[in-house]
Every structure is written in C-alpha cells, then in structure tokens.
Amino acid sequence: MRKYLFGTGLIGAFTSGLSMLKAMREGEPFTWRTALAWLSWAITAALAVGAIVDIRRAGTGHLAPTDSPVAGHEKKYLKEHLEK
Template sequence: MREYVFGTGLIGAATSGMTLLRSLRAQEPFTWRTVLAWVSWGITVALVVGAVIDTRDAKRGRIVSGDSPVSGREQKLLKKRLRR
C-alpha cells in the first residue's frame, strides 16, 4: 500500500489539487484558464488511479491492457510479489 500512497504521481496530483483549491478561496475570478487547470487536474488524477489499478492487477497475475505503463512487466511484478 505504501508504494501507491507515496507514488510521485499521487503526490503531484494532491499538491496541484491543493493549489487549485487555494485559488478558489483567494476570490480570484473564475476564467477559462481556471477551467483548463481543473480539467488537467482531473485527467492527472484519472491517470494516476489507472496506473495504480494496473500495477495492482499486474502484481496479482492479471493481464493489463497494452497502453498501461506496466504492460509487458506482469510476470516480473508477479514474481516479485510471490517472493515476499
């Protein structure tokens, strides 16, 4: 569980989300740039969650899709998990 919680993608998404929340409290006008920042943050969070799910599935021996960052390393991750 540690490797998921302390992953750089999740930490980056959390800090950028906090920055966006602070900008809402600062009474700044809500412009198209703010909308793009929120959309970008949502995409980042979705990619991080997808990578975590794919890594967990690969470690359990399941096949992941070809566009996953862990595609092709399923056997290596499964062997590493089984050694523990």
C-alpha cells in the same frame, strides 16, 4: 499499500489540487484557464489511479491493457508480489 499511496503520480495530483484550491479560496475569478486547469488535474488524477490499478492487477497475475505503461512488465510485478 504504502507504495500506492506515496506514488509520485498521486503526490503530484494531490499537491496541484491543493494549490488550485488555495487559489480558489483567495478569490481568484473562475475563468476558462481555471476550468482547463481543473480538467487537467482530473485527467492527471485519473491516470495516476489507473496506473495504480494496473500495477495492482499485474501483481496479482492478471494482464495489463496494452496501452498501460505496465504492459509487458507483468512478470516483474508478479515476481515482486510473490517475494513478499
């Protein structure tokens, strides 16, 4: 579980979300740029969670979708999972 929680994608999404929350608390006006930043953060967080789901599924023997960065490497993740 630790390898999922401390993945670089989740850490990056978490820290960028914190910096945007800090800017909101300091009284920055909500503009279209702020809305795009929040949209970008949501997409980044969704992609990070999706990658974790794909790695988890590949580690249990399921095939990853073809658009996933894990696609084609399922045997590697299954082997790592079975070694534990």
